[in-house]
Amino acid sequence: xxxxxxxxISAERLFTLGGLxxxxxxxxxxxxxxxxxxxxxxxxxxxxxxxxPTGIQNFAExxxxxxxxxxxxxxxxxxxxxxxxxxxxxxxxxxxSNNWLGLIPGVGTIRLLVNEEAAQxxxxxxxxxxxxxxxxxxxxxxxxxATILTTDEVAHEDxxxxxxxxxxxxxxxxxxxxxxxxxxxxxxxxxxxxxxGFKYLKFGYFKKFINFSxxxxxxxxxxxxxxxxxxxxxxxxxxxxxxxxGEILLVVIAFLCPIILPMPFYGLELxxxxxxxxxxxxxxxxxxxxxxxxxEEH
Amino acid sequence: xxxxxxxxLFQIINFxxxxxxxxxxxxxxxxxxxxxxxxxxxEGQKAAELAIKIKDELDREKKKAENEHKTERAKILNxxxxxxxxxxxxIISTARKETKEEQSKLLDSWKEEKIQLIKEAKSEMTDAIxxxxxxxxxxxxxxxxxxxxxxxxxxxxxxxx
Numbered sequence: 171x172x173x174x175x176x177x178x179i180s181a182e183r184l185f186t187l188g189g190l191x192x193x194x195x196x197x198x199x200x201x202x203x204x205x206x207x208x209x210x211x212x213x214x215x216x217x218x219x220x221x222x223p224t225g226i227q228n229f230a231e232x233x234x235x236x237x238x239x240x241x242x243x244x245x246x247x248x249x250x251x252x253x254x255x256x257x258x259x260x261x262x263x264x265x266x267s268n269n270w271l272g273l274i275p276g277v278g279t280i281r282l283l284v285n286e287e288a289a290q291x292x293x294x295x296x297x298x299x300x301x302x303x304x305x306x307x308x309x310x311x312x313x314x315x316a317t318i319l320t321t322d323e324v325a326h327e328d329x330x331x332x333x334x335x336x337x338x339x340x341x342x343x344x345x346x347x348x349x350x351x352x353x354x355x356x357x358x359x360x361x362x363x364x365x366x367g368f369k370y371l372k373f374g375y376f377k378k379f380i381n382f383s384x385x386x387x388x389x390x391x392x393x394x395x396x397x398x399x400x401x402x403x404x405x406x407x408x409x410x411x412x413x414x415x416g417e418i419l420l421v422v423i424a425f426l427c428p429i430i431l432p433m434p435f436y437g438l439e440l441x442x443x444x445x446x447x448x449x450x451x452x453x454x455x456x457x458x459x460x461x462x463x464x465x466e467e468h
Numbered sequence: 469x470x471x472x473x474x475x476x477l478f479q480i481i482n483f484x485x486x487x488x489x490x491x492x493x494x495x496x497x498x499x500x501x502x503x504x505x506x507x508x509x510x511e512g513q514k515a516a517e518l519a520i521k522i523k524d525e526l527d528r529e530k531k532k533a534e535n536e537h538k539t540e541r542a543k544i545l546n547x548x549x550x551x552x553x554x555x556x557x558x559i560i561s562t563a564r565k566e567t568k569e570e571q572s573k574l575l576d577s578w579k580e581e582k583i584q585l586i587k588e589a590k591s592e593m594t595d596a597i598x599x600x601x602x603x604x605x606x607x608x609x610x611x612x613x614x615x616x617x618x619x620x621x622x623x624x625x626x627x628x629x
Binding site: 256264351354 | 477478480482484485486489498499508
């Protein structure tokens, strides 16, 4: 019987590498990247220009043809399809791989013992150095930082009292179940949208945001600008929320009844994982396409 | 939730690497194969269309030739039939002619034979009559007189026949 539920909204630190905290979601993301790169390398080495492809080439062609068709169906423009396709496919493959990797038994349950105390000490040292810098800056800041430090220290002490020894942290956590990953994907999507918009419409693209032709258009421009930021939030939280909710659901169901009952939920999560990857890719594709169409045209 | 800029940057770099590697190792080569295959299919379609065109052309020519042959055959058959009819008529008329000739020849020879037979019979009968009459009258008539009498009698018999 399980000792208890382990649910964490944020990714957990596994180790520190050159000052960078490596979390379990980062570790899984890198693993997914390695798998995708390995798949690409193996496919490339086995590619043959034949009429009837077999094996891994057949599988790769099937995926790429489907995604290429999807992109071309939206753009209806050969040049745009070729430009957008790598981004859309990579978004889809990275997201679906991360989503589905979270469903493999062992992900979330295989744990690593991490010395949390040491990590907390490091964090405390960081805060202390912030404090020292702040002291040099001004007295007011010292008081504020000192208050913060005191609160943090109290929290760390409480935590240290709870876990006197090393803490067991899951080694694997789906990348998409970490808000940092989904924010980074959303940022890439929105930044690349602006780049494509500028590439196609040049400075005319910015008319969408800054338009002095009429007060209404000016207001619409501001709304458009806000909507670009809203897209980042919506992209990031939709994916993160769906995948994390699925993870939590599976953990809870498995905790309540570990036999048979989780199976339909696994099926559901497979579907959700696919749909979320598709939604993210399709929305990105639509935003890319809309950004490259002249504002007066649509 | 713990939003950290370093982690976001790490994920952006991670995604960029995957994007670059997949683009160069997977998407581009596979799409190149798609393009080449599309060209091949297009060429194949063109070749097939051309082959269909050629086939249609050949079919048309074949039909035309068949029709020509049919007409020619009918004409030859017709000519042959006419020729045969003509020939048959010729043969029949020739045969008839020959038959008639043969018939007339046979009739002539039969007449000649008949005359010959009559002559022979006449001569035999003459000899017999002379011999009988010599015995009956007891004297011998000269040959010319006898012959005259016999001839008169025989001609009378022949007339009666």
